[in-house]
Amino acid sequence: MYKMLAIDLDGTLLNSNKEISEENQKYIKLAMEKGIKVIICSGRIYSGAKIFAQQLSLQEPMVVCNGAVIKDVKTDKVYYSNLLSKEDCFKVIDILHKYNIYFHTYVDDVMYAEKLDYAALHYMISSKDLRSDFRIDVKVVESVKDIIDKSFQKPAKIVVMSSDSKDLLKVRNVVEGVETIDIVSSNYDNFEVLNRGVSKGKALEIISQMFSINQEEILAIGDNENDCPMLKYAGFSVAMGNSEDWIKDICDFVTLTNDEDGVAKAIKKFVL
Secondary structure, X not given: OOOEEEEOOEOOOEOOOOOEOHHHHHHHHHHHHOOOEEEEEOOOOHHHHHXXXXXXXXXXXXXXXXXXXXXXXXXXXXXXXOOOOHHHHHHHHHHHHHOOOEEEEEEOOEEEEOOOOHHHHXXXXXXXXXXXXXXXXXXXXXXXXXXXXXXXXXOOOEEEEOOOHHHHHHHHHHHOOOOOEEEEOOOOOEEEEEEOOOOHHHHHHHHHHHOOOOHHHEEEEEOOHHHHHHHHHOOEEEEOOOOOHHHHHHOOEEOOOOOXXXXXXXXXXXXX
């Protein structure tokens, strides 16, 4: 019997409208009623993910920033963080400036960018009507390096984005030369720079130890590259129907897509 569910948000629990369907809500709540701990494991920052945890009335800690941070959704207490060093941030940003590619970073849940690219505009528009603790604060600044240098809090991640996949891959290959960072992708148009050793899998291991739950008692559901460490750590892994084939190949089961209530189907089949 599974005692813990680890579920990604975008492309997994959320449909294309960035909503949790009624069917997914129903089966998550049924799992919770059985005493199963439901853990959201997202690449999003805390303020961008918290709204969904509260919508589901989740009580357990939440994994955000692709595993860089674990927070309590009730008290906002930080259980764990593994953040980028200033030195690594500066090395990466120097490379990104050289290739003139868009990037943003998050310092204490505030998004900083040096220009209003499509990503910054998207966050500004999508969160403007949300209440303050769910809103993503976006600031366009002259120098992200200056913000990082003067801030007490270190960044959780740097997000690099481009609609040109060749340019993105070229820059990613160069950034990977920084030895003390790790890189993951959560979509075809981005890659994210994390501190070395950060992953959803490591964060899930920490949470499972908090509750004395073994790997074989965990079922994980995800759809993208950044979910792979979590999918590999869990005793049973489920890929979404909208995942790329190579992700489906490493998982124990492939469910329906995120627009077909794939999470609900997996819970119904393997948990309830």
